[in-house]
Amino acid sequence: xxxxxxxxxxxxxxxxxxxxxxxxxxxxxxxxxxxxxxxxxxxxxxxxxxxxxxxxxxxxxxxxxxxxxxxxxxxxxxxxxxxxxxxxxxxxxxxxxxxxxxxxxxxxxxxxxxxxxxxxxxxxxxxxxxxxxxxxxxxxxxxxxxxxxxxxxxxxxxxxxxxxxxxxxxxxxxxxxxxxxxxxxxxxxxxxxxxxxxxxxxxxxxxxxxxxxxxxxxxxxxxxxxxxxxxxxxxxxxxxxxxxxxxxxxxxxxxxxxxxxxxxxxxxxxxxxxxxxxxxxxxxxxxxxxxxxxxxxxxxxxxxxxxxxxxxxxxxxxxxxxxxxxxxxxxxxxxxxxxxxxxxxxxxxxxxxxxxxxxxxxxxxxxxxxxxxxxxxxxxxxxxxxxxxxxxxxxxxxxxxxxxxxxxxxxxxxxxxxxxxxxxxxxxxxxxxxxxxxxxxxxxxxxxxxxxxxxxxxxxxxxxxxxxxxxxxxxxxxxxxxxxxxxxxxxxxxxxxxxxxxxxxxxxxxxxxxxxxxxxxxxxxxxxxxxxxxxxxxxxxxxxxxxxxxxxxxxxxxxxxxxxxxxxxxxxxxxxxxxxxxxxxxxxxxxxxxxxx
Ligand code: HEM
Numbered sequence: 001x002x003x004x005x006x007x008x009x010x011x012x013x014x015x016x017x018x019x020x021x022x023x024x025x026x027x028x029x030x031x032x033x034x035x036x037x038x039x040x041x042x043x044x045x046x047x048x049x050x051x052x053x054x055x056x057x058x059x060x061x062x063x064x065x066x067x068x069x070x071x072x073x074x075x076x077x078x079x080x081x082x083x084x085x086x087x088x089x090x091x092x093x094x095x096x097x098x099x100x101x102x103x104x105x106x107x108x109x110x111x112x113x114x115x116x117x118x119x120x121x122x123x124x125x126x127x128x129x130x131x132x133x134x135x136x137x138x139x140x141x142x143x144x145x146x147x148x149x150x151x152x153x154x155x156x157x158x159x160x161x162x163x164x165x166x167x168x169x170x171x172x173x174x175x176x177x178x179x180x181x182x183x184x185x186x187x188x189x190x191x192x193x194x195x196x197x198x199x200x201x202x203x204x205x206x207x208x209x210x211x212x213x214x215x216x217x218x219x220x221x222x223x224x225x226x227x228x229x230x231x232x233x234x235x236x237x238x239x240x241x242x243x244x245x246x247x248x249x250x251x252x253x254x255x256x257x258x259x260x261x262x263x264x265x266x267x268x269x270x271x272x273x274x275x276x277x278x279x280x281x282x283x284x285x286x287x288x289x290x291x292x293x294x295x296x297x298x299x300x301x302x303x304x305x306x307x308x309x310x311x312x313x314x315x316x317x318x319x320x321x322x323x324x325x326x327x328x329x330x331x332x333x334x335x336x337x338x339x340x341x342x343x344x345x346x347x348x349x350x351x352x353x354x355x356x357x358x359x360x361x362x363x364x365x366x367x368x369x370x371x372x373x374x375x376x377x378x379x380x381x382x383x384x385x386x387x388x389x390x391x392x393x394x395x396x397x398x399x400x401x402x403x404x405x406x407x408x409x410x411x412x413x414x415x416x417x418x419x420x421x422x423x424x425x426x427x428x429x430x431x432x433x434x435x436x437x438x439x440x441x442x443x444x445x446x447x448x449x450x451x452x453x454x455x456x457x458x459x460x461x462x463x464x465x466x467x468x469x470x471x472x473x474x475x476x477x478x479x480x481x482x483x484x485x486x487x488x489x490x491x492x493x494x495x496x497x498x499x500x501x502x503x504x505x506x507x508x509x510x511x512x513x514x515x516x517x518x519x520x521x522x523x524x525x526x527x528x529x530x531x532x533x534x535x536x537x538x539x540x541x542x543x544x545x546x547x548x549x550x551x552x553x554x555x556x557x558x559x560x561x562x563x564x565x566x567x568x569x570x571x572x573x574x575x576x577x578x579x580x581x582x583x584x585x586x587x588x589x590x591x592x593x594x595x596x597x
Pocket of ligand 1: 218405547550
């Protein structure tokens with residue numbers, strides 16, 4: 001520094017006094033003159049990396065005290081000999097001044113003392129926690145008092161988080177509302193998080209404030225979540241998940257869908273509208289034991305409810321960080337149209353599920369388990385404990401969650417797949433050729449055909465990477481103090497896994513912004529390679545339980561569509577690639593598509 005050598009471990013003392021009294025820096029440095037800070041003044045607070053972490057808070061706390069005292073100070077300072085005198089207050093004098101203020105305000109002195117003591121204790125505790133938190137947590141951006149970084153979170157939060165990771169490193173943190181939030185980016189850190197059992201819990205808030213009292217399987221934590229997930233997977237496997245019996249029913253559904261496309265005779269249609277009822281039917285079979293005709297009002301209404309929830313859930317990304325204001329948010333629902341629509345549609349969806357549950361309860365008690373509702377009702381009979389989470393509320397909420405998660409996500413990905421087929425016609429042709437050579441045009445595809453359709457599978461993987469429809473995962477919560485990459489994560493911190501940062505990482509993918517199916521193929525193009533860096537369904541013990549079902553659906557729909565049709569945008573139309581991000585990342589505008597035989 002300034003050409004002086006400072007050996008390692010030397011104790012370094014900064015003499016701020018010398019700077020603050022330097023006549024070369026301050027005109028008349030011994031005089032008290034606030035004006036010097038009004039225009040080209042100098043800073044009096046130490047800067048650099050070791051800046052006191054309490055600066056912001058210290059300023060916030062000093063400001064109201066100063067204003068409060070000076071609001072009433074004229075009398076106080078004049079008291080001595082009738083003229084205003086400059087005073088320097090140390091903390092004791094400040095305390096005495098506050099007491100004098102009490103006299104001036106004419107408040108009960110005991111109450112006033114209690115108030116001042118409580119406020120001081122609260123401020124000291126707050127300051128202590130604040131500094132302690134800063135010392136322990138991973139680095140990250142500053143926010144405002146109380147709300148933290150919340151007001152600065154942008155609509156495309158996943159892009160913002162990826163940018164922040166470039167500045168602060170793969171594990172960074174910020175305060176958001178009442179919570180500390182840790183964002184985990186990059187493949188190594190996320191893989192470590194997948195293996196960490198202390199990061200399996202969810203935030204204590206509900207997706208929708210009005211439904212807070214009965215959490216669903218997606219919202220649950222700890223033992224109730226473990227039990228619900230184990231029982232749900234057992235029932236779903238029992239009724240066909242991952243078995244050929246369900247695949248046959250799925251193929252039947254795909255046949256109905258292809259027939260409905262044929263009946264359009266090449267007219268342009270809104271693909272997102274027609275696909276959603278068919279995709280929802282597959283999860284309906286698992287949950288309710290039956291599908292709905294495409295013109296059945298109940299099926300149409302349920303799909304509409306899910307779409308409305310998904311389209312209006314933008315408020316959620318902000319609300320989740322402020323559970324303390326749940327009550328006010330619930331009240332605000334009367335006025336907030338987005339939250340109101342989500343609440344109303346969730347209620348309507350659950351009402352229809354209640355009707356299905358009632359029909360199931362009428363069945364003969366000795367019947368076979370045919371679907372999720374049957375299995376859950378039977379589990380309720382077994383679990384008589386009054387604290388059990390196997391009750392009617394949870395049944396209704398879980399069924400709604402499975403119905404939404406099982407239909408909306410797959411529909412969103414299929415919309416992206418249509419977009420990529422139209423945008424890259426050379427890929428569309430390559431898939432069609434692959435189908436022609438292996439399956440032909442007569443036989444309906446099975447999921448087992450994926451082994452002889454490597455390019456088609458590579459196209460699906462690349463679509464999942466490019467679309468990354470759940471870029472910031474469903475938020476997790478640290479159930480215990482823990483560490484990731486040696487960074488401390490305190491209990492109850494909200495933990496966000498940033499899959500977008502992995503799927504766009506140039507160190508993992510060559511030219512990550514371009515759509516290139518070949519990246520998932522072996523060099524000779526004969527084998528598909530499923531990269532561990534593709535995290536579309538998350539990972540670890542809380543991985544999406546519907547991943548195999550989703551992959552089967554994506555494969556069967558894509559192959560059946562291209563076996564029967566050529567897909568294109570209507571002449572003169574440019575399909576919009578604009579996306580929006582609510583709970584999921586999805587295409588913003590409906591897509592009109594031509595299906596030519
Ligand atoms: C392409 C389609 C899909 C994608 C991209 C997807 C993605 C995800 C992701 C990222 C999670 C969060 C996991 C975590 O917390 O780490 C999740 C959870 C979940 N998914 Fe999926 N999913 C899809 C399809 C499905 C389907 C078809 C079902 C129906 C069975 C389903 C049911 C669920 C459920 C119930 C959860 C909550 C699991 C829990 O909290 O334990 N998903 N999904």
